[in-house]
Structures are given as structure tokens and as C-alpha cells.
Amino acid sequence: MNATDTATRKKPDLKQYLDPTGVQVLKKRLIAGQITPSVFKQTLTRQMVSQFFLEYTHPVDHALEKMAGILKRERSLIRQAAKNRKEAVDADSETGLSQPFPLPSSKKME
Known part of the structure; x- marks a missing residue:
């Protein structure tokens, strides 16, 4: 990788990894005063990052x-072609068409 590859690569948008149900629960706890705003933010960040890495696959894996x-x-195509070839040979041997017809003689009939 060169410098242009790393410069043009975008950071992932972690907001798309938010769990809507989890956010609602955290909001309710924040409004009720059970958690502080910093705990709310840290929990959301942890949740987004952990969800991102659950779904992340390395580009080499792709x-x-x-x-x-x-x-x-x-491999499937090769197997299918071999199977078709074998079936064609078997069909020719059953009908007796595997041997070519005798060629006419080159001498003129007298």
C-alpha cells in the first residue's frame, strides 16, 4: 500500500452500527438520572465499536x-465437462458410432 491508498481510505461511519433499542434504553436511563452523560457517551461508543468489529472483515478476506x-x-465446470465427455463416449460405444465409416477406395471401379 502506498500513501495515496491510505489517504483516500475513509474512516468507517460508526453511527450506522448503533442499536436503536439500546440507544432508547440508554436515553431513558440518562433522563432518569441513573447514568451521567459521559457514561452514556462511553457506552454508545463501546457498543458501536464492538458491533463494527463483529461485522468487520479484512479486505484480504474479501x-x-x-x-x-x-x-x-x-472446478464445477471442469467436473461437468468431464461428465459430459464420459456420457458422450458411453453413448457412442452403445450405438457403435465410435468407429468411423470405412473410406471409399481411391481406385476406380472397373
Whole structure:
């Protein structure tokens, strides 16, 4: 990675990882005076970060998953082609068409 890659990479928006139910519960506790605003903020931050890392996958993992999918599809195609080839050979041997027709002789009939 070079400097431009790291400069153009965006920080993840952790707000999208907020649990709406958890936020409502924390708000009620804050309004009731059971927790302080700093505890409210720390709890939300912890919740967002932990949820982010539960769903986070490294970019290399994405590439590896994609490569695994490609390889799986290629192996499936190879197996299918081999199966079709085997079926074609079996069908030819059953009908007797595997041997070519005799070629006409090059000599003229007299």
C-alpha cells in the first residue's frame, strides 16, 4: 500500500452500527438520572465499536472469498465437462458410432 491508498481510505461511519433499542434504553436511563452523560457517551461508543468489529472483515478476506468462489465454479465446470465427455463416449460405444465409416477406395471401379 502506498500513501495515496491510505489517504483516500475513509474512516468507517460508526453511527450506522448503533442499536436503536439500546440507544432508547440508554436515553431513558440518562433522563432518569441513573447514568451521567459521559457514561452514556462511553457506552454508545463501546457498543458501536464492538458491533463494527463483529461485522468487520479484512479486505484480504474479501479477495480470498472471491478467489474461492471462482475456483469452486471452475472446478464445477471442469467436473461437468468431464461428465459430459464420459456420457458422450458411453453413448457412442452403445450405438457403435465410435468407429468411423470405412473410406471409399481411391481406385476406380472397373
